[in-house]
Amino acid sequence: MTKSDTGKKLALSDEILLSIDKPARYLGNEINAVYKDKDQVDVRFCMCFPDVYEIGMSHLGIQILYDMFNQREDVWCERVYSPWVDLDRVLRERRIPLFALESQDPVRDFDFLGITLQYEMCYTNVLQVLDLSGIPLSAAERTWEDPIVIGGGPCAVNPEPLAEFFDLFYIGEGETSYFALIDAYKEVRETGGNRQEFLERAAGIPGIYVPSFYEISYHEDGTIASMEPVNPHAPRKVEKQVVADLTHTYYPKKPLVPFIKATQDRVVLEIQRGCIRGCRFCQAGMLYRPTRERSLKMLKEAALQMLESTGHEEISLSSLSSSDYSQLPELVNFLIDTFGNKGVNISLPSLRIDAFSLDVMGKVQDVRKSSLTFAPEAGSQRLRDVINKGLTEEVILEGAGQAFEGGWSKVKLYFMLGLPTETEEDQKGIAHLAEKIARRYYEIPKERRNGKCQITVSTSFFVPKPFTPFQWARMCTREEFLEKAHTVNAEIKEQLNRKSIRYNWHEADVTVLEGIFARGDRRVAKALRLAYEKGCLFDSWTEHFHNELWLAAFEEAGVDTDFYTTRKRELGEVFPWDFIDIGVTRKFLQREWERAHEGKVTPNCLAGCQGCGAARWHTGVCPGSTPADIQEGGEQA
Amino acid sequence: MKIRIKFRKYGVMKFIGHLDIMRYFQKAIRRAGIDICYSAGFSPHMIMSFASPLGVGLTSDGEYLDIEIGNELSSASAVHRLNAVMAEGVEVLSFRRIPDEKASNAMSLVAAADYEVRFRDPDVLPENYAKAWDSFCSQDAILITKKTKKGERELDLKPLLYQASLGQDADGAPVIFLRLSSGSADNVKPELVLEAFGAHAGFSLPEFALLIHRKELYANSGTTEEPHFVSLEALGEEF
Ligand code: SF4
Numbered sequence: 001m002t003k004s005d006t007g008k009k010l011a012l013s014d015e016i017l018l019s020i021d022k023p024a025r026y027l028g029n030e031i032n033a034v035y036k037d038k039d040q041v042d043v044r045f046c047m048c049f050p051d052v053y054e055i056g057m058s059h060l061g062i063q064i065l066y067d068m069f070n071q072r073e074d075v076w077c078e079r080v081y082s083p084w085v086d087l088d089r090v091l092r093e094r095r096i097p098l099f100a101l102e103s104q105d106p107v108r109d110f111d112f113l114g115i116t117l118q119y120e121m122c123y124t125n126v127l128q129v130l131d132l133s134g135i136p137l138s139a140a141e142r143t144w145e146d147p148i149v150i151g152g153g154p155c156a157v158n159p160e161p162l163a164e165f166f167d168l169f170y171i172g173e174g175e176t177s178y179f180a181l182i183d184a185y186k187e188v189r190e191t192g193g194n195r196q197e198f199l200e201r202a203a204g205i206p207g208i209y210v211p212s213f214y215e216i217s218y219h220e221d222g223t224i225a226s227m228e229p230v231n232p233h234a235p236r237k238v239e240k241q242v243v244a245d246l247t248h249t250y251y252p253k254k255p256l257v258p259f260i261k262a263t264q265d266r267v268v269l270e271i272q273r274g275c276i277r278g279c280r281f282c283q284a285g286m287l288y289r290p291t292r293e294r295s296l297k298m299l300k301e302a303a304l305q306m307l308e309s310t311g312h313e314e315i316s317l318s319s320l321s322s323s324d325y326s327q328l329p330e331l332v333n334f335l336i337d338t339f340g341n342k343g344v345n346i347s348l349p350s351l352r353i354d355a356f357s358l359d360v361m362g363k364v365q366d367v368r369k370s371s372l373t374f375a376p377e378a379g380s381q382r383l384r385d386v387i388n389k390g391l392t393e394e395v396i397l398e399g400a401g402q403a404f405e406g407g408w409s410k411v412k413l414y415f416m417l418g419l420p421t422e423t424e425e426d427q428k429g430i431a432h433l434a435e436k437i438a439r440r441y442y443e444i445p446k447e448r449r450n451g452k453c454q455i456t457v458s459t460s461f462f463v464p465k466p467f468t469p470f471q472w473a474r475m476c477t478r479e480e481f482l483e484k485a486h487t488v489n490a491e492i493k494e495q496l497n498r499k500s501i502r503y504n505w506h507e508a509d510v511t512v513l514e515g516i517f518a519r520g521d522r523r524v525a526k527a528l529r530l531a532y533e534k535g536c537l538f539d540s541w542t543e544h545f546h547n548e549l550w551l552a553a554f555e556e557a558g559v560d561t562d563f564y565t566t567r568k569r570e571l572g573e574v575f576p577w578d579f580i581d582i583g584v585t586r587k588f589l590q591r592e593w594e595r596a597h598e599g600k601v602t603p604n605c606l607a608g609c610q611g612c613g614a615a616r617w618h619t620g621v622c623p624g625s626t627p628a629d630i631q632e633g634g635e636q637a
Numbered sequence: 638m639k640i641r642i643k644f645r646k647y648g649v650m651k652f653i654g655h656l657d658i659m660r661y662f663q664k665a666i667r668r669a670g671i672d673i674c675y676s677a678g679f680s681p682h683m684i685m686s687f688a689s690p691l692g693v694g695l696t697s698d699g700e701y702l703d704i705e706i707g708n709e710l711s712s713a714s715a716v717h718r719l720n721a722v723m724a725e726g727v728e729v730l731s732f733r734r735i736p737d738e739k740a741s742n743a744m745s746l747v748a749a750a751d752y753e754v755r756f757r758d759p760d761v762l763p764e765n766y767a768k769a770w771d772s773f774c775s776q777d778a779i780l781i782t783k784k785t786k787k788g789e790r791e792l793d794l795k796p797l798l799y800q801a802s803l804g805q806d807a808d809g810a811p812v813i814f815l816r817l818s819s820g821s822a823d824n825v826k827p828e829l830v831l832e833a834f835g836a837h838a839g840f841s842l843p844e845f846a847l848l849i850h851r852k853e854l855y856a857n858s859g860t861t862e863e864p865h866f867v868s869l870e871a872l873g874e875e876f
Contacts, residue, residue, distance in 0.1 A: 008649050008725060014757070015845045018694050023652040031664070031724055259653045259661055259724075311664030311722070343675050343683070366680065 011099040011106075012087075020086045024259045025053035028079075028101035031257035032309060034066070035102055036076040042186050045069050045077040046100045046110040046147070049118070050125035051540070056081040057256065058264035060318065061153065062116060065174050067252035075182060078102040078110075082125045083132065085538065091132050098132035107133035111185065113147040115166075117155035120517035121510060121540035123162065126151075127532040130165065137529065139167045139212060144195040148185070157240070157287060158466040158577040161520035161528060163211035168202055170209075171580055172241030173273075173288075175249050177207045200233040207241035210234060214579070216522060222563055224521065224574040239581045240287075244619045246273055247295040251302055254309040266314035266347065267306040269299055271331065275320035276605035276621055278612075279377070280388045280596050281419065283465035284320055286584050289612060291605060292620035296327045300334055307344060315339065316347040323352035324606075332360050340364070349373075353399030358406055368450055371410035372403050378419055379429025379488075385599045386421050388592070393433065400437050409450045411437055417484040417505070418462040418476040420596060427484050430457060431491035431501075438497035455501045457492070459485060461511040465518050466577040467584065469592030475515045475565040481508040509547040510539065515565045516554075521576040524564065527557035585613035639737055640704050641873040642719075643730045646697045650726025655690035661727070662702060668722040671715060674705040688743035688854055688869060689750070689819060692826075697851035699751070701869045703735065703743045712875040733873030741872065747820035748857035749799055749866050752827040754813040755806070755848040761840065762811065769838035770803045770813075781833045794833060797825045799864070816866075819854065 008029055010017070017023040038044065047066055049056030056062065062079070069077035078100035083091060091098060097106040107113055113135065115126055127137055135149065136142050142149070151159060152170040159169040170177065184201040187193075203210045213234035217225040229236060243249050255267065274291035275284065303315060315335065322328060335346050346364040351357040353372055361370065376391050378384045384391065400411060415430050434457050441453040461481045464473040476484070485505040492503050516524060531553035538544040554561050569575075571590060578586070588611065595602060602610055605621045615622035646658070653661065663683055666673050675681035688701035710718075715732040723729065735741050756762060763769060773779070779794035797818035804812050817825040827849050835842050856872060859865030 010649060014694065017652050018845055023693070024654075024657065027649045027652060029649050029724055029726065031668075031722075257664060259657045261657075261660065308668065308670075311667035313663065313667070343681055345680075 009104055011096065011104040016087075016090055016094075020090065021084060022053075022260055025081065025084065026087065026101070027259075028104065030259060031311075032254040033102055033256055034070040034077070036070075038076060038103060038105070040073075041076040042074040042189075043076075043112070043182055044110045045075055045112040045114060045182075046080055046107050047077055048080045048107075048113060048115045048129055050082050050115055050122045050129055051118075052084050052538070053081040053258070054260065054262045057258045057262040059116070059118065060268050060270060061174065063252045063255045064250055065114075065178070066256070067254070068175065068250040069178070069182075071250070072179070072182070074186070076102075080107055080113075080129065082122075082128055082538070085544065088128065088132070088537070097134050098129060108135055108147065110147045113149045114170075115149065115151050116153040117151050117159075117162070118153050119540065120155060120161075120514045123517060123528055124532045124536045124539055126162065126165065127529065128537055131532075138164055140164075142167065142195070148195075148198070150181075154283065154287060155517075157283075157580055157582060158518065158520070159209065159211065160522050160576040161517050161524045163522050164525045166211060167199065168208055168210055170241070171207050171238050173243050174241075175243045176241040177205055180205045181208060200231065203231065203233040203235070206239055209238045209580070216576075222560075224576060224578075226574070227576075227579050237579055237581045240583055242290075242583065242617050242619070243273070243292070244617060246292045247298045251294075251298075253302070253305045255306055257310045257312070264316070265312070266316050266345075267303065267310060267312045268316055268318050269303055269306070270294070270318045271299060271322060271325045271328075272319045274620065276324055277321060277390065278388055278592075278602055278604060278610070280386075280469040280592055281377070281416065281462060281465075282320075283468050286467050286589075287582060288320070289584055289614035290617065290620035290622045290625075291324070293325060293327075296330055296334075299331055303335060304338070307339065313343060314345040314347055316349065319350065321352075322348065322350045323354075323357065329356065336360070336363055353396075353403060355402065358399075358403055362406060367407040368409070370408070371412050371454075371456075372400065372408055373412045373414070374399070375414040376433065377414065377416050378422070378426060379415060379431075379433060380426045382599060383419060383422060383426040383429070385601050386596045387419055388596070388602055390601065390604070393436070396433070397436060397440055401440050401443075404441050404444055404449075404453070407450055409441065409453045411453065411455045413437075413455065413457045415457065415459045416462045417459045417488070418481055420470060420473045422484075424487060427487045428491045430459065430488050431495060434492065434501045435495045435497055438500045441500075442497070453500050457488070457501060457503045458505070459488060459503075460506040461508060463511060463515045463518055466575065467580075467582045467589070469589050469596060471519070471575065471589065472569045472571065472573075472593055474568050475512075477566055478508040478512050481511065507542065507545075509550075510542075510545055512561070512565060513539065513547075513550060516559075516561050519575070520564050524557075524559055527553045527559045530557050583612075583614040583617065588612040638706055638709075639735045639741065640706055640715075641731075641733050641735045641743060641869060642702050642704065643733075643870045644700050644702075645728045645730055646691065646695075646700055646726065647728075648696075648726040650724065651694055651696045653726075654693045655687070658691075658727075659685070659687060661724070665719060665722055665727075666704070669715075669718040671704075671710075671718065672707040674707055686742065686744055689747050691851060692849075694845075695849045695851060698730075699851055699853035699868070699870075701743045701854055709876075731870055731873075731875070733870065734876045735873040743854075743869055745821070746856040746869060746872070747854050748818070748864070749816055749855040750819035751800075751852035751855075752815045752817065753850045753852060754815065754827050754831060755850070756811060757846055757848055759810050761842060761846050763838055763840050766811065766838065767803060770834065773834050773837045774801050776837075779833055779837075781829065781836075783829070794825065794830060797823050798830065799866075801830070816855075 069075050080100050148167050150168040151166045156169045188198040199210050202208045213231035215230045216227050219225045272293040274288035276291045377389045434455050464470045534549040609623050619625045674684045684705040712732045719729040782789045783792045800816035802814045854869050855866035857864045
């Protein structure tokens with residue numbers, strides 16, 4: 001070794017690193033990466049985002065947990081991402097075990113492998129990570145020598161399709177129960193206990209689900225008859241974890257900064273969790289109830305610290321609906337005043353378009369280049385009432401009009417196709433709304449406009465998700481979806497301003513697959529494993545998605561996919577995810593499902609509590625809780 | 638005030654490509670709180686330019702970038718502040734003031750570069766490599782065909798090869814030292830010389846055979862006929 005070649009140890013040779021794309025994905029060593037002496041820690045935790053590095057590194061949740069775990073002296077938390085297809089091939093050919101980025105040690109040597117489940121289309125990558133690590137795919141085949149494999153994240157609210165592959169699932173927000181789990185693990189290890197004993201201890205920790213401790217029986221029609229605990233330590237219901245106080249909790253002051261450009265190459269400031277709106281299709285809106293804000297003081301401090309420790313040139317606010325943050329003007333003005341003249345860009349996604357947001361957007365972006373975003377989700381007022389999306393045509397046209405007068409000329413519109421009760425009129429309504437916006441633009445006298453307007457209409461296909469009022473809904477077939485998209489497309493092409501409107505629609509095959517896993521049960525696991533064995537990987541990447549392999553896998557596994565997607569579900573049906581107590585009650589969801597069919601709008605949490613069930617945590621927006629800023633000691637005055 | 642930063646790149650950072658090193662320094666300069674100047678316009682960017690991109694896989698003791706800063710701070714404290722926020726594998730060696738005129742720009746000044754070339758596996762060399770090297774170097778012309786964007790062209794390496802010598806590492810492994818013409822006009826990569834040597838001595842280099850380390854970048858303060866090379870660092874002064 002030459003002098004200039006010393007430094008951190010690497011799992012991969014120079015030859016490998018120089019012959020694959022973006023070797024920086026596999027080096028670790030990033031700014032703010034945490035290095036510890038592995039002999040000085042008791043527990044080694046490997047955190048995994050099962051997608052390519054640039055996507056995984058952009059995820060805030062991992063950064064929060066990475067920081068949280070590493071605050072403990074007895075724990076060293078490292079990271080691993082899915083190796084891209086080029087390295088995947090090399091690792092298999094040369095039998096190199098998958099390794100964590102920091103220590104470059106095999107993942108197999110860790111105590112825990114935690115995998116975040118952010119979308120269904122990463123499930124084959126979960127198997128890839130296990131497989132390349134040399135960890136048996138089935139939890140039942142693992143020994144005390146293997147890491148404990150734990151899943152978390154939004155898809156863990158229906159963990160059943162993955163139940164076979166995980167030892168544990170963490171249901172809910174990661175900030176609350178992980179330390180108890182680590183402590184239990186240490187104790188069982190120190191006292192010479194075994195894997196089974198640890199799993200039993202884990203089952204008693206709030207939010208931890210041990211899938212092997214339950215047995216499912218089915219009716220003749222394939223629906224679930226019952227789900228019974230078969231271990232005395234396993235609770236009947238697993239309660240979702242909620243951070244009561246988002247101001248006084250873990251938040252990374254020193255987020256990781258990758259060397260290659262990640263999808264989010266910026267500081268992310270999560271201003272609140274949850275959403276007061278209650279759109280009936282939206283899973284996040286139900287999972288993260290109640291809406292909880294972080295205090296202004298905490299956010300200001302965090303913004304300063306994170307920009308300083310990363311050197312990022314951009315900061316972005318993050319939340320499901322930023323306009324609902326009670327102190328948004330104060331926060332935004334602070335950011336503009338503090339960083340505006342220091343070359344820091346301020347990015348404000350998910351803002352409702354109104355006078356305030358147009359004013360601040362005018363200050364922080366180049367109006368001619370930036371675009372306005374609206375998400376009406378449905379094309380007609382009737383259907384918007386069905387989905388409880390409280391955005392009206394008047395509001396959209398008013399906002400667009402103001403923006404056009406202010407110099408904007410680009411608009412992005414997001415819709416869903418295949419929503420419950422949707423008719424052809426609703427589909428055409430999408431085209432009509434885009435047309436009305438274009439007309440509003442051309443009402444402005446020619447000399448004051450900024451050329452043509454560009455309206456981009458995007459539709460995704462609706463996938464019913466667990467724990468939403470639409471969990472009972474029938475999902476459309478691939479053919480139905482495509483027909484709807486063609487209806488919209490044809491209608492747009494008929495219109496006067498068709499040249500100003502661009503239309504994109506999502507792929508239908510991958511949506512159907514998402515639908516199968518979203519509401520799947522333990523029986524779809526077989527198909528997942530077969531698909532992986534046939535070579536399916538990176539399914540969310542169009543160029544790597546192989547629908548024919550998936551179809552073959554379902555066929556071979558004897559899985560009737562319609563059972564999970566297009567089948568009509570009865571009100572009383574037992575769902576695979578019913579054993580989880582998400583806070584929002586099934587009664588509330590059912591009431592919302594019924595109100596949807598009556599076209600009745602339900603007010604948001606601020607307008608009046610609807611008694612969804614989340615109030616029992618006594619926090620956030622719910623009646624009987626203490627707002628964040630009062631907890632902070634009244635600093636806003 | 639115009640500033641020239643010299644840095645060293647080693648270890649795992651050799652896998653970080655040039656564009657990412659640029660992004661890396663932009664963020665590092667912010668972390669260090671250096672008062673760098675920005676271009677005008679709606680999306681201002683840092684005034685920063687690199688002397689010469691270093692290929693992925695190469696290490697270096699002599700990399701340079703020029704920036705412009707507003708406030709006064711001493712060279713020593715700037716070096717200290719930057720090194721406090723570096724990733725392992727990049728070390729700032731100096732932070733010097735350079736003359737203000739346009740002609741002093743690092744990128745346009747680069748005329749030559751020093752390299753050390755080692756062999757990942759010295760067995761790729763023929764047994765009589767030392768003799769072959771002498772005969773390679775004593776040729777009147779070293780003709781090669783260079784692939785360019787426009788096709789292939791014949792090139793004589795000899796006048797672009799300012800120095801070439803063969804030595805040994807502490808453990809006896811061969812090390813080739815090269816001073817090569819560099820920069821926008823006649824940029825010669827060390828691989829090109831080693832390939833020509835291979836052709837001359839009758840061996841071929843497998844992929845990844847070479848470990849290349851850049852030692853220094855130079856400006857030419859003499860003439861084309863009688864060059865006088867000074868390191869880019871020496872053109873600046875501590876403050
Ligand atoms: S309990 Fe009431 S206020 Fe709280 S989240 Fe549910 S509906 Fe909203």
